[in-house]
Amino acid sequence: MAPANPHHRDQEVESLDEFDHVVAGGSLAGHRVQSVDLTERTHSLLRADTTGAVFLGCLMQPDAAAKVRADGALVFPPVPDLPFDPYRGVLYSPGELFEGLATGGYDETPDARAYTWFQETKADGDIFASMLRSIHDDAISDALDELLVGARVVGVMGGHAMARGTDAYAGAARLGQALARAGFSVATGGGPGAMEAANLGAYAAPHPDEMLCEALELLAKVPSFVPSVSDWADAAFEIRSRWPGGGDSVGIPTWFYGHEPPNAFAGHIAKYFANATREDGLLARSNAGVIFLPGAAGTVQEIFDNATPNYYESRGEPTPMVLVDRAHWTEKLPTWPLLQSLARERAMESRIALVDTVDEAAETLRRLSGTA
Incomplete structure (x- = not known):
């Protein structure tokens, strides 16, 4: 077998168009063909050189599969009866995860079926299922890295309990809109509440301001995904249908929290089985800074998960951190004093900020990142 190519990312094939382009040159040697x-x-396969190639979940005719194996290629066949593709080469779209929502309700969607499979196989402790989850999550990470090359990513952290129709939800949506209009790529945990609001704001960014106001009014009619995920998701897709051509953003949710469905406003959804991989990946990819809206234990954990690599950063500038709601972070959950103490030890004080309102957050982050 040929050695792995150190530049394999340039040799990934993730669509038929890419396949046709590569095979026109006569060789697939060393390429990785995904799903x-x-x-x-x-x-084309019978004619092409496939020495050292890897085929991940690619459907092939038997004679083609036999030929590429004879060339020394590795063939990982598709896994039957799975509600997801472990070898996928691209992130999910809202339409893909919610396919069938209009006809069968949320329980019939690929998103819900993947969660059900996860619960069943996790309980069984099946090593094969565990391997498939790991392969899937690694493929998602690879696709996320490809998507975000060169992007200035700002993470927006906040809880799932923030209801549509509230001032807090509207504020988080304005924040996402302001960040997107400032040229940042908005990334969230991809779920409901504050996460959905920030993705909604990014979606609304190319549209006139009136669009966001109207969308907030319409969404307020279905304030939560409880009791009906179907009604909650339908309301979001109605917004997307009424105002197509919205801005892109990223959602990074998890099937670990199956009670939190992904929101439909993130144009690209990197959904993971492993929650720890998801949380670390979201913070690590927020290279332009992170804004923390009021939250509870999970948000406190994320603050210090983000502060730790900043604290030990020795090769470059720490990423900016902006905490929103002074009373929340100094009185209710006094996280700010400890963060200040850590920042003072490492001369990071110029990279952190505490603001009173969400409307100050985007401009403050721009100032800290040097883009104001």
Whole structure:
């Protein structure tokens, strides 16, 4: 077998168009082909050099599969009866995760079926299922890295309990809108509440301000995903249908919290089985800073998960951190004094800020990051 190519990212093939472009040169040697249906490309596979190639979940005719194996290629066949593709080469879209919502309700969607599979296999302790989850999550991380190359990513952290129709939800939406209009890529935990609001704001960014106001009014009619995820998701898709062409943002949710469905306003959804991988990945990719809205234990954990690499950063500038709501972070959950103490030890004080309102947060982050 040929050695792994150190530049394999340039040799990933994730669509038929990419496959056709590469095979036109006569060689697939060393390439990684991810989840591409090649049943109509038998002739190309029989002619091409596939030495050292890797085929991950690609459908092939038997003679094509036999030939590429004879070349020394590795073939990982599709896994039958799974509600997800462990080898996928791209992130999810809202339409993909919620496919079938209009006809069968949320319980029939790929998102809900993947959660059910996760619960069943986790309880069984099946090593094969555990391996499939790991492969899936690694593929998602790879696709997320490809998407965010060169992007200035700002993470917006906040809890799932923030209801549509509240001032807090509207404020988080304005924050997402302001960040997107300032040229940042907005990334959230991808779920309901504050996360949905920030993704909604980014979606609204290319539209006139009136669009966001109207969308907030419409969404307020279904304030929560409880008791009906279907009604909650339907309301979001109605917004997307009424105002197409919204701005892109990223949601990074998890099936670990199955009671928190993904929101439909993130154009790209990196959904994980492993919550720890998801949380670390979201913070690590927020290279332009993180804004923390009022939250509870989970948000406190995220603050210090983000502060720790900043504290030990020795090769460059720590990423900015902005905490919103002075009373919350100094009185209710006095996180700010401890964060200040850590920042003072490492001369990081110029990279952290505490603001009173969400409307101050975007401009403050721009100032801390040097883009104001």
